Amino acid sequence: MCVRVSGTSDGRPCVARLSSLSASTGTVDLYPDILEMIESVFGDIGAAEEGRFALPPLGYAPDGLGEAYPEELLASHYGIHNKIVSMLNRMVEQARDEQWCVEGRIPRAMTRTLSLWAWEHAMHCLFWRVLSPSALPRVPDNLGEAMEQQYGSVVSAVTLFASLCASIDSRGWGIMGYQPDGKLIIFHTGELINAQAWPVKPLLVCDMWEHAYQPVYGQNRSRWMDSFLEMVDWSHVAGRYRPTKTAE
């Protein structure tokens, strides 16, 4: 028995295997399949531990990002991420409870909602990971050369990313990702993430939901982007860039 959950990095529809279907009770466990889906796209971003989705620890002190991302803003945003994790785990538990199943199947609306929250969780995990208090502005050669080849220069690629993010009106994510052949893609999500629409592996993500920046930056999204780019750890971003095919 299968339930469609989301998309894969190569664009094929991903049909989650309900590997833990219990024939006796009709209950299912979506956790392993959702985790696999996340890790196939994002890699190991610390999204889970000990059989549950988990809030990843920050790699810096709460005030470590300085004025660019003040402690109060970081605390409130990290708290929102924590609520997403709690909601996600609660939904996984509900999916395991047979009262939520109809003839052994989880209602489609529930799997879709669960998928959306799983994606929000994964995006936040990567968001925290690409920031650093000791970020260096230099983009390592492996990614820098790809940016130059495709966008003319590193500056042009970063400027495009920043202007795209700044154009997002209140809600969504800006993403720089790549396809298996190494081709870079810069795009933004809508308010609801449709994973099937972006068959790429994300390298850099910027949260453009109002909770991520408006308490400090208001509607000045350009200033938020300036600060965001000051915090980006390009060595980590470039370390995620691992094309698996030769470009044709």
Ligand SMILES: [Fe+2]
């Ligand atoms: Fe957020």
